[in-house]
Amino acid sequence: MNDQPIIIADDDADDSEYMRTALISVFGQDKQVIQVPNGRELLALAKSPTFRPELIIIDMQMPFISGTDILCKLRDQQHLKQVPLVIMSGDKYNLELAYRAGADGFYSKPTSPEGYLEVAIDIRTQYYR
Amino acid sequence: MLEQHSIGTEANFLRNTGESGQLILQYDWDNSSLGPLSQWPSSLRTTLGIVLHSAFPMFLFWGPDNICFYNDAYRPSLGLPGKHPAIGKPAIEVWPEIWEMTAALINEVYLTGNALWFENKLIPIERNGRLEDVYWTFSHSPVYGDNGTIAGVLVTSLETTPTVIAQQKIKETVLKRTRELEQANASISQANAYLQDIINSFKQPLQVLVPVYEGGEIVDFRFKLTNQAYASYANTTPDAISGSRVSEIFPGYLKTTSFTNVARTFLSGETDTWMIHYDQDGLDLYNEMTAIKMGDEVILHFADYTKLKYLEFELLNKITELENSNQNLEAFAHAASHDLKEPVRKIQMFANILQGQLGDKLSEQNRMTFSKIISAAERMGKLIDDLLQYSQFSLLPPLMEPVDLNENVRQVIEDLEVRIQESNASLILKELPVINGYKRQLYQMFQNLISNSLKYRDPATPLNIEISAAPCTENGINYHQLEVRDNGLGFEQQFAENIFQLFTRLQHTSMQAGSGIGLSTVKRVVDNHKGIVRAESQPGNGALFKIFLPNSAPNVEVSHF
Numbered sequence: 001m002n003d004q005p006i007i008i009a010d011d012d013a014d015d016s017e018y019m020r021t022a023l024i025s026v027f028g029q030d031k032q033v034i035q036v037p038n039g040r041e042l043l044a045l046a047k048s049p050t051f052r053p054e055l056i057i058i059d060m061q062m063p064f065i066s067g068t069d070i071l072c073k074l075r076d077q078q079h080l081k082q083v084p085l086v087i088m089s090g091d092k093y094n095l096e097l098a099y100r101a102g103a104d105g106f107y108s109k110p111t112s113p114e115g116y117l118e119v120a121i122d123i124r125t126q127y128y129r
Numbered sequence: 130m131l132e133q134h135s136i137g138t139e140a141n142f143l144r145n146t147g148e149s150g151q152l153i154l155q156y157d158w159d160n161s162s163l164g165p166l167s168q169w170p171s172s173l174r175t176t177l178g179i180v181l182h183s184a185f186p187m188f189l190f191w192g193p194d195n196i197c198f199y200n201d202a203y204r205p206s207l208g209l210p211g212k213h214p215a216i217g218k219p220a221i222e223v224w225p226e227i228w229e230m231t232a233a234l235i236n237e238v239y240l241t242g243n244a245l246w247f248e249n250k251l252i253p254i255e256r257n258g259r260l261e262d263v264y265w266t267f268s269h270s271p272v273y274g275d276n277g278t279i280a281g282v283l284v285t286s287l288e289t290t291p292t293v294i295a296q297q298k299i300k301e302t303v304l305k306r307t308r309e310l311e312q313a314n315a316s317i318s319q320a321n322a323y324l325q326d327i328i329n330s331f332k333q334p335l336q337v338l339v340p341v342y343e344g345g346e347i348v349d350f351r352f353k354l355t356n357q358a359y360a361s362y363a364n365t366t367p368d369a370i371s372g373s374r375v376s377e378i379f380p381g382y383l384k385t386t387s388f389t390n391v392a393r394t395f396l397s398g399e400t401d402t403w404m405i406h407y408d409q410d411g412l413d414l415y416n417e418m419t420a421i422k423m424g425d426e427v428i429l430h431f432a433d434y435t436k437l438k439y440l441e442f443e444l445l446n447k448i449t450e451l452e453n454s455n456q457n458l459e460a461f462a463h464a465a466s467h468d469l470k471e472p473v474r475k476i477q478m479f480a481n482i483l484q485g486q487l488g489d490k491l492s493e494q495n496r497m498t499f500s501k502i503i504s505a506a507e508r509m510g511k512l513i514d515d516l517l518q519y520s521q522f523s524l525l526p527p528l529m530e531p532v533d534l535n536e537n538v539r540q541v542i543e544d545l546e547v548r549i550q551e552s553n554a555s556l557i558l559k560e561l562p563v564i565n566g567y568k569r570q571l572y573q574m575f576q577n578l579i580s581n582s583l584k585y586r587d588p589a590t591p592l593n594i595e596i597s598a599a600p601c602t603e604n605g606i607n608y609h610q611l612e613v614r615d616n617g618l619g620f621e622q623q624f625a626e627n628i629f630q631l632f633t634r635l636q637h638t639s640m641q642a643g644s645g646i647g648l649s650t651v652k653r654v655v656d657n658h659k660g661i662v663r664a665e666s667q668p669g670n671g672a673l674f675k676i677f678l679p680n681s682a683p684n685v686e687v688s689h690f
Contacts, residue, residue, distance in 0.1 A: 010179045013477070061467070092514065093521045096569045111510070113485070126161035 004052050005031075009042040009070070010059040010088070015109060019057060022116035026124055039065035042074075049079050055127055060089035060098065062084035071124035075102050084127045088119075134349045137424070139167045142174045146181035147201040149216065153177070158215040162194050172583050186288070189272065190235055195220035206263075206288045208256025209687065221356055227578055234265035235271050242372060244270040249293050262294040282366050284305060295531040325356075325367060334359035336429045340395055347392045349383070350375045358534035381409020383385055387418060387429075394420035395427050405431075416561075466513045477506040483607035501683055504623070518573060534561035534566045534575075536612070541575045545583070551582050552592055559597035565681055566658050574654040575613075577647040582615040585672070590616060608677040619666040621657065628664055 006023055010016040011087045020033045034043045034053070037060050045051055055072070058066035062072055074080050084105065087098040092108035099106065105126060164172075177198055185370045186203040190196070197215045199207075200658040206212040215223040221234045221370055225229050230252070234245055254265075267286030276281025316607065328335050336359055351374055355367045363370065363378045370378055374439035375388070382388050386405050392403045400421045406413040413436035416431040442457065481588050484491070484499045491499070538558060542549065556579075564571075579594060586592040594615045601610040629652040651674075657664040658680040 012471075014478075016509075032465055090474055091517050093517050099130075109474060111474050111507075112481040114481075 003032070004054045005034045007042065007045070007053045007056040008033060008035045009037075009039060009056065009062065010035070011037050011062045012059065013037070015059070015088075018053060018110075018113060018116045019119070022113070022120035023123075024083065025117065026120040037063050039067070039070040046074055046077055046080060052085055055084045055086060055123065057088060057123075059093070060087055060094050068074045068097060071098075071101045071103055084122065142178035143181065148204065149198075149200050150181055152214050152216045153181075153198070154624070158217070159166065161196065161217060161362075163192060163196055172273060172280060173277045174270050176281065186286055186665075188284040188286060189281055190220050190284070191272075193360075195235060195282075197223050203286070206286070208254075208261075222252070224356075226260065227252055235282045238269050238271050239279050242271050242279065244268055244336060249289050262290070264290045270290070282423045325354075328354070328356040329358070329367070331356055332358055333430055333432055334362065336375075336393065338375065338424065338429060340392070340427075342425070347395065350376075350391065350427070352386070361637060363413075375405045379410050382407075386569065389560075390418070391427055391429055394422055402565070410533045423528045431511075459520045462516060466516040466520065470510070470513045470517065473506055473509050477503060477510060480506060494675055512646075515650070519646050519650045519653065522570065523659065529565055530568060531563050531570055532566045535597070537561075537568065537571050538575050540571060541579055545576065545579060546580040552586055554583060554586065554592035554594060557593065557595040559595070561596070561598045562600075562680075563676055564609055566678065567654070570654040570657060574651050574676070577651050578613045579625045579649075581647055582613070582617055582672070585615045585619075587614070587669075591618060601677070607680040610679050611678065613676075614671065616671040619668050619670050619672050621668060623665060625664040625666065629662065636645040 006015075006027075008019050008023075009014050010019070016035045016037075021034060021051040022032055023033050030076070036045065042056070042058070044064070044065075058067045058070055058078075062070075065073075071085055071087070074085060084104055086107065087094070087101075087103040088107045088109055089098070090097070090109045095106045095108075107122070110116050110119060140154060143153060146153075148255050153166070162277060163169060176191075180189050180198060180201045183188075183200055184202055186206060187200050188203055190199040191198065197218055197220055204213060207215060207676050212223050219648050220231060220235075221228050232408075237243075238245060246268050249264045250267070250460055251262060251264055253260050253262050253433050255261075266289050267284055270283050270285075271279045272281040272283050278323065287382055288617075335356045336352060338356035339353050340347045341349040341351055351372060352370050353477070355370060357367060360367045362371055363377075376383055385407060386403060387407060390403055400419065402417065402419045405416050405418050407416060413435070415435045416433050416435060418429065418431040421428045462593070480499060480503045484496075484503070535558070537560060541558060544556075577598075582592065582594045592615060594613065596611070598609055598611045601608050630649060652662055655678070660676060662677075663673060663675045666672040
């Protein structure tokens with residue numbers, strides 16, 4: 001485990017914040033979590049070759065560029081090949097679409113803070129062995 | 130016979146004049162107006178000499194009394210015995226029945242000096258004891274006496290009664306035959322009109338065609354007979370096109386099967402029926418044509434199903450429109466449910482947070498109210514989830530792949546584990562086939578079927594769900610027949626069709642109703658696999674869902690059974 005940040009791309013500030021809170025409580029106060037409000041900003045960040053996050057959590061429905069389009073664009077970047085890309089969506093039936101677009105994981109958006117905690121715990125279990 | 134020796138020189142003109150000559154000799158002329166034979170004027174002798182020696186029938190009226198003379202050739206015209214002998218008698222005594230006309234003719238000759246000429250004139254005369262219709266061709270001409278004035282009238286005449294009667298008979302026969310022919314002709318016309326009326330009554334166009342040859346090849350056909358239904362295509366009548374070449378009326382037909390197939394039938398003698406889209410000569414017709422050879426002609430009739438074809442096109446357009454509109458509706462349903470989903474999730478989210486924040490400050494009643502808000506929001510969330518599942522098929526083009534249904538169902542059971550345990554249900558899973566299908570959709574199909582059983586269980590009986598499969602054939606198509614059977618509440622068989630419709634819920638008083646979408650999703654999955662789904666049930670006897678999925682790869686199935 002290195003000290004690179006986890007990126008959350010979500011236009012919904014509440015969701016983004018609950019996810020960040022859950023990640024902090026699972027990974028510790030020192031964990032760096034960067035929040036971006038849309039795909040454009042995420043792609044701007046990703047252009048930098050020094051941009052090496054541990055994991056990127058992407059909301060499926062965001063303005064300008066959809067989550068699946070972002071996935072494709074990120075997958076094209078050589079330096080991001082090894083970075084797990086996780087999709088979140090309020091529609092649990094987007095699962096197949098997400099995996100087909102090349103997602104490493106898919107989570108249905110929770111309906112309680114405890115739900116976010118479960119997602120954070122699962123992320124740690126799945127990608128931080 | 131006239132005796133040579135009894136004739137004096139004054140009677141030389143009577144030599145060899147037969148019966149007529151003898152009658153003249155024997156007649157008592159002394160008591161007549163002409164006086165004794167020896168005192169007759171030379172003009173009378175000369176004229177009589179000519180008359181009596183002629184082989185042509187001749188008659189002479191002489192003198193003011195029109196004393197009658199005639200030769201042997203004339204004799205038959207007087208009948209048997211008839212008016213003979215009439216020699217020496219005044220004409221009025223011989224021809225009283227026609228005297229008026231005879232006298233008129235004689236007088237005219239005396240007056241004018243001109244000859245009169247009549248052909249086949251009917252002059253009925255009394256002979257053989259009756260009045261006969263006798264025809265004559267004759268001439269009346271003047272004979273001049275010794276003093277240079279007209280003294281008699283010579284009649285050369287030929288009775289033409291047999292000729293005239295023969296002519297009349299011929300005329301009558303001709304007339305009769307003509308009438309018969311006219312009648313026959315009329316009958317034929319009538320029969321033709323009758324036939325034309327009958328074939329005109331048919332709404333199916335009909336033609337009888339004869340081939341037109343050029344250089345030994347059939348290059349066209351000619352209309353021998355058509356009906357009005359056919360002629361109407363050219364805005365004309367059967368009469369108007371009779372005898373015309375088909376190409377004069379429909380020039381484009383030579384390029385179509387309505388010429389080539391007809392020529393083929395004429396040459397082969399084989400009856401032919403075929404479909405044609407006639408798009409020549411400004412027409413746009415869809416016909417089923419039949420050509421039958423009959424003697425040296427071809428009968429061609431067709432059923433025009435253009436209207437039906439247009440209706441079919443219209444129907445296909447409507448189906449496409451409907452499909453588009455359905456897809457739009459599904460896309461709309463998906464978009465709408467997606468947008469609804471987020472606020473509902475937020476209600477759940479913040480209700481949960483608020484409840485946590487208030488913690489111990491809440492009374493028991495407050496907590497009840499909170500839990501009602503949260504469970505209502507959850508129900509709404511599930512309802513929207515079901516709609517999202519139902520409508521997602523229109524968004525995602527699925528991939529066909531071999532799907533092991535055993536694995537598929539095991540995954541469903543795993544995911545529904547909590548609910549299965551809560552329901553205290555036991556599942557019996559028989560061997561299922563591997564099929565070519567949409568993995569995710571089949572998962573959702575089983576998920577909805579098992580959820581349905583869980584939802585409508587009988588609280589009084591432990592729930593059993595059995596899932597099994599068997600190969601079967603229906604309408605010549607091989608299917609995998611999958612069965613999901615439970616011992617739950619069941620439903621009235623009359624609702625077996627309805628339950629697959631969107632938002633259909635059957636009344637179960639003791640149970641919480643479902644969204645009414647789950648079984649519609651099952652139907653959509655089965656439809657997407659070109660399969661059939663049926664439900665069988667009786668209230669209290671559980672439900673049986675039969676799903677028939679086409680078995681496109683029998684090898685796979687064999688390896689599994």
